Structure formats: structure tokens, C-alpha cells
Amino acid sequence: MTNSENNKPIRLYSQEDIQQILHLAIARQVDNDDREFSYEQLLEIANELEIAPESLKIAETDWLSKQSETQQRLAFDEFRQKRFQKRLGNYAIFNGFLIFVDFIGGFTISWSLYPLSFFILIIGLEAWNIFNAKGEDYEIAFQKWNRRHMMKKSLNNLVNKFLKAAIG
Structure with missing residues (x-):
């Protein structure tokens, strides 16, 4: 071996770099095979990477929690968009009526x-607030909606349990 072969530069990677490289490799593998991994395969991969089963379990729990929050945020965004569409329809009907009354009154459109x-202006401001889904205002609105949503869910569960007990 020559001295130049012994002096190959050593590649060093940070933990974040390794995560990104492995993520891309796994994503590419899934794209090639178009399949999903079983929990046993996940354990096997973690074992090969010398990841403790306890750490894997905690990571999976964190991931499931993030998935749940992502689903809740998607539901919240859908709720806001449907509410906006309803308001937009209400404004369109109301303004259409005003324009119709104005037109009938003098065959021109003036005061309407x-x-x-x-x-x-109101629709523009609402659209800005709904479709600009970032920042503290969005987070406050999401937390408020989420609390209300959870309270409804709890109340429904309580009523269902009461009805089952009363019927059964």
C-alpha cells in the first residue's frame, strides 16, 4: 500500500447527518420495493444499529403522538376552510340580494x-387568517379548537356510556 492510500480522508458525520442519510436511503429503498416494514423488521433494523429496544419504544410512542397531532391539525385546517367557505357563501348570497335590490330600485348599481x-375586506382578512397557518395566532386558535373538540368527544363518550348503562 502506498502512503496516499493510507492517508484517505476520514469522513465524519454528525448524528443529524446520519439520520438524514439513513432517512434518504430507507425512502429510496421503499420507493424501489413499494412496500411497508413490519414491527419485527423495525426491531431488527434498530438492533443492527445498536438501538436499545426501550429507546425504540419511546421513539415510536413519540412518533405516534406526533402523527396524532398532525391528524388533529389537518382536521382543524379542514374545519377552518369549511367554515370560511360557508361564510363566503353567506356573504355572496347577502351581497347578491343587496345588489339585486339596488338594481331593481333604479336599474343601476350604486349604494350596494x-x-x-x-x-x-372582511373576506380578505378572514382568508389571510385562515390560509396563513403559521404563528402564535394559529397556535392559539388550534389549542382552543382542540380543547373544544376533546370536550365534545369526552361528553359524547360519557353520554354513550350512560345510554349503554340505561339500556343494558
Whole structure:
């Protein structure tokens, strides 16, 4: 061996770099085979990487928690968009009625443009707040919706248990 072969640069990777490389490799493998991994395969991979089963279990629990929160956020975003669409429809019907009354009154459209402009401003502000889903305001709205959603769920469970007990 020559001295230049012995002096190959040593590659060093941070933990984050390793995670990203392995993530890309696993993603590429899944794309090639288009399959899913079983829990046993996950344990096997973790074992090969010398990851303790306890650490894997904690990581899986954290991942499931994040998945649940992601699903809740998607449901919240869908709720906000449907509410916006309903309001947009209400504004359109109301303004359409005002324009119709204005037009019937003198075959021109004049005064109805003022409320229409006001409602367009309101719709624009609502659209900005709904579709700009970042920041503290979004987080506060999500937490409020999530608490309300959880309370409804708890109340429904309580009522169902009561009804089962009363019927059964």
C-alpha cells in the first residue's frame, strides 16, 4: 500500500447527518420495493444499529403522538376552510340580494357597492387568517379548537356510556 492510500480522508458525520442519510436511503429503498416494514423488521433494523429496544419504544410512542397531532391539525385546517367557505357563501348570497335590490330600485348599481366593498375586506382578512397557518395566532386558535373538540368527544363518550348503562 502506498502512503496516499493510507492517508484517505476520514469522513465524519454528525448524528443529524446520519439520520438524514439513513432517512434518504430507507425512502429510496421503499420507493424501489413499494412496500411497508413490519414491527419485527423495525426491531431488527434498530438492533443492527445498536438501538436499545426501550429507546425504540419511546421513539415510536413519540412518533405516534406526533402523527396524532398532525391528524388533529389537518382536521382543524379542514374545519377552518369549511367554515370560511360557508361564510363566503353567506356573504355572496347577502351581497347578491343587496345588489339585486339596488338594481331593481333604479336599474343601476350604486349604494350596494359600499356594503360589497366592506364584505370583500372582511373576506380578505378572514382568508389571510385562515390560509396563513403559521404563528402564535394559529397556535392559539388550534389549542382552543382542540380543547373544544376533546370536550365534545369526552361528553359524547360519557353520554354513550350512560345510554349503554340505561339500556343494558
